[in-house]
Amino acid sequence: MLVKEIISVEEAVSKINKGDSVMVGGFIGCGTPDSLLGGLKEVGTDDLTLICNDSGILDPENPTGLPALIVNKQFSKMLVSHIGTNPETGRQMNAGETDVQLIPQGTLVERIRSAGIGLGGFLTPTGLGTEVEEGKQVIDIDGIKYLLELPLRANVALIKAKVADKSGNLLYSKTARNFNPVMAMSADLVIVEAEELVEIGDIDPEHVVTPSIFVDYIVMSK
Amino acid sequence: MLVKEIISVEEAVSKINKGDSVMVGGFIGCGTPDSLLGGLKEVGTDDLTLICNDSGILDPENPTGLPALIVNKQFSKMLVSHIGTNPETGRQMNAGETDVQLIPQGTLVERIRSAGIGLGGFLTPTGLGTEVEEGKQVIDIDGIKYLLELPLRANVALIKAKVADKSGNLLYSKTARNFNPVMAMSADLVIVEAEELVEIGDIDPEHVVTPSIFVDYIVMSK
């Protein structure tokens, strides 16, 4: 296996360009690549499109992690399933400052997976007869209706792992897994933030969750 | 976690009825539930529809495993991706004795997964412009054509695991994993043949591949 380059947070975030779409792993802050997000806030790259489960929990006194980038107005567009724990997102949406699109969680993750595995889309019953249906093709299969949902790719995925081996094979920790393995398949550039680095061969082939071939760069958590 | 019933091969195969569709895990005999298949041959239940990656390797002197059931004419229909290692399947197909449908391997496994995860189908580029396209809806997404492939469920799934805990959580061994975890999601009755049985809690929650909730009965490999 080829060794992957281990780069600094600064190098990593310099690879993200104004206007990029950026997938960010995590679920209400659990399993979020916070060191990378901290670096991205430092450099201030903006006009980004965020693809993430949610917009994090805002601490209004001391915004950190993903909410800090939202307060900083670095996203012009957000594709998320839930914003209830970050009122600033709702405020920006209602004020027309940010284009926030709400996507059912199961549809969001399957759209990301769909892009990563080379499908052109999928049919789901989720969202039928609701506002989610708007603008989408409805397909009837033997009298049952489904929405056609399309794949969702990004320029960059920022994901968080517990352990990386030097080739980029990844292990996650409990519910910090969430969207991370799926996003690792579906972006042109995949940067993983890992808490621990081990030698190639240290991880049992049966236990690896994300294969090294999906990973471009490794950054160590600060 | 609730303990699952551990039953004998005989009890297990008695739950399969004439005319049932049966998914069988395995890839050219690797990861195939051979004890269950042996039992199914004994009772001779027929008019079955087989859903499996392939039709196994036939040893003409001493057919065992899946090929023995094929020689025994227990399948009236077979949905498989490959039959090259079992000439008897090709003979039955060409003679019009058995309805053999060839499905691209990636499409076959994704159709099974699609049923297990509640989707109405998916769009794939695989098979466009070939005989695989026949009878299928072609959907154009922004000028790119895809085939619409539909979910595939079965009455019964016979799967093979290396280790089961008493609640039915499963571990597989290397390439004996293959179709087994996907089939475990997509049948009304799921019977797992396991080589080893361990206590609930003995398997690390991070390592379980198939969750107990998919499994109905456990049978020990003979």
Added chain:
Amino acid sequence: MEYVSNKTNIAKRIARFFESGSVVNLGIGLPTQVANYIPEGVTVVLQSENGFLGLGPAPEKGKEDKDLTNAGGQPVTILPGGMCFDSATSFGIIRGGHVDYTVLGVLEVDQKGNLANYKIPGKMVPGMGGAIDLVVGAKVVIAATLHFEKNGGTKLKRECSLPLTAREQVNYVVTDVGFFEIKDNKYILKEVFAPYTTDFVVEKTDADIEIADDCQQVEI
């Protein structure tokens, strides 16, 4: 008869729905409390849509694991026999019909089984999260809600006015006055909770209610 809101009774009654082996997803807020009242001898498997089966009680103070939370982001534990998975698998389990019961809070529920719980246009828009997939995918959908709004109106509507989370998917509504099945565009009152009476429920609820033949007043 005076109405005194009682969330605990809602949780207690819902906890009696399950059989041993049921796979159950409990929504954020009130539904989470259901776990505290599951009858002895009944073993359910709690699914948490952020990625595991075998949700256990909250950890002791100081023993929280930053990598183990429920779908509301709160620290929890995992029981022996539980397992972790990614979000695609989690929603595969949910949408694929492998969850037997989902219990959700609502903003509105109506007698057609429509549910609204993600958006009050122009005011509050938490988003639908995974609720929308849960409601479509779970075998049985139970809406958990106080019977009355603060202004005295009922949460049980004839027709939802807010944007819907899902259409015609709710099977049961459990409030702090009774337990209702939704059928044929009506609320069928199956149990009324002491001290309330069937008359009280029918009179105070602005919706079509039918009283089941075997409807009884029960102590929760």
Added chain:
Amino acid sequence: MEYVSNKTNIAKRIARFFESGSVVNLGIGLPTQVANYIPEGVTVVLQSENGFLGLGPAPEKGKEDKDLTNAGGQPVTILPGGMCFDSATSFGIIRGGHVDYTVLGVLEVDQKGNLANYKIPGKMVPGMGGAIDLVVGAKVVIAATLHFEKNGGTKLKRECSLPLTAREQVNYVVTDVGFFEIKDNKYILKEVFAPYTTDFVVEKTDADIEIADDCQQVEI
């Protein structure tokens, strides 16, 4: 000039296609031999569609593991840093464009890039297995074939007559006389293998061949 078939030369030439880090799937039969000739210093990751990355050499006799085979069902080994997965993930990797090169044997290949390798109607029907997804999903598709059929005809066709595995997906054809790129409905001869000459190839192949400006005769 006499033609003597030479499968080894095909495998040797294909092995020079890859860069370090390439993810490669080698089909059953002749393509499997490519692994033996990968140049020193080039580290590729071999994907096996039955469910793993990091395919290693065949095990010593007596050290076979019944649970570790390649896509042809033969015992193999797994290298450090490899990993196992189910078939849905395997074909996700394949169809999702995460495999850089796929090398396949053919029954026929034509100058449009069409490929036939799963069926001779009424005679032999092995089935398409995973080849059809590999050909559609991999970034670069290399067809590996002897240049001539036993009857003296060429395997490189103007137009396939057998049912197609995939349409217009083949990028390169490597035979035992040369290496061809498929472009603009022609075979572009990029290299001719000693002792054969460009004249020999053009004269003996019943298809449209253009000789690349930089085409050279090379020793394999």
